[in-house]
Amino acid sequence: MTLAPSVLAADFGRLEDHARQALDAGADWLHIDVMDGHFVPNISFGAPVMRGLRALADEFGAPLDVHLMIEDPDRYLDAFAEAGAATITVHQEACPHLHRTVQAIHDLGCLAGVALNPATPLVTLEEIAPDLDLVLIMSVNPGFGGQTFIPGSVDKVRRCRELLARTGSRAVIEVDGGVAPGNVRAVVEAGADVIVAGSAVFKGDVAENVAAFRRATATKV
Template sequence: MENKKLLAPSILSADFSKLGKQIKIAENAGADIIHLDVMDGRYVPNITFGMPIIEKIRPLTKLPFDAHLMIVEPEKYVADFIKAGVDMISFHMDATIHSHRLVEKIKSLGAKAGVVLNPATPVNTLEEIIYYVDYVLIMSVNPGFGGQKFIPQTLLKVKKLKNLMETTGRTDILIEMDGGINKDNINKISREGVNIFVAGSAVFKGNIEENIKTLKENMKI
């Protein structure tokens, strides 16, 4: 899995008046996953979108949908997100009481399950849940808003996570990173061992096709 490199444009930075068109442009340009930042105004200060938007855009692309749930009590909503067409769901462990139960629920409904590390959340919080998840999302900004600057220290977590994966025999887990990723830093991030790169502004600001081409070229190692 180490060599798998996937680009996941975040539609949070897209022009919502042209959302369907921009998703199609991104798909045709070589995007691998569509990233959905779901915020509830409680776990994070911002509010974005939910199931109705996802249901509307699901028929517009064949790409997998990756929902990052920045919401409290995600266990109440995962079934509805999967029904709306989501293929991957990640959640914050401090937003739910029973993380293992939630991972099992997500997987039983046919989706991939991931957990999220905020910039101040240590990797060792994953020591028990790592046996059950499909991927780990490392936040390289504080969650809640798009367009933030990459926090360099979060790269140190990738090395720690890879060590934990080796120790637990879970080297099949994919490592995802989200926040401030752009054409200038994506190669360094890729060389550290990240598999899935979430990019918002770096994809949707300017020429989407050219941006994706540049990002995908630069994330090669």
């Protein structure tokens, strides 16, 4: 399991230090949630804040995993690529010309992901799946941290794994929203490769929280 703490849940007054705690504890990626107040009912931050984490990410060899919850994401792909994004994920619901957007992300030298809101069916990825590096299954409605995991997301992850196999896609599956040590094992066993966790990592003892995720997904002998 790749663990990607969402810095949206970190203490912005000490963002770099809080992110460092997660990486020191063994987190793998840093997940960057970008919100515009239009596509989702919240505003977070943009490329300049992410750029401030680039040196830390490079120090640990931790990819910056950018999730654009914004309208017309094509306008900002260059900025996030320049700021150091390894992966740029856009929402299927925000991209009328999704193939063009995915191609543009690849042309910038980044891995390309597509996210689906909880009510968006997997069939919308049928044509684009072979071109993707990552599929992000939202297990809460996007916009705010700390929400409760939608139980049906486990089956959606399982069906996404089947779709990727059927279409010959090598994309990894990322799950974002309400995942915690108490439910992460079911999500991983359903086929998730990457787990995004915000509050479950940054609220309380960061090192212990990361360790709890590792214990929950450790192979039992």
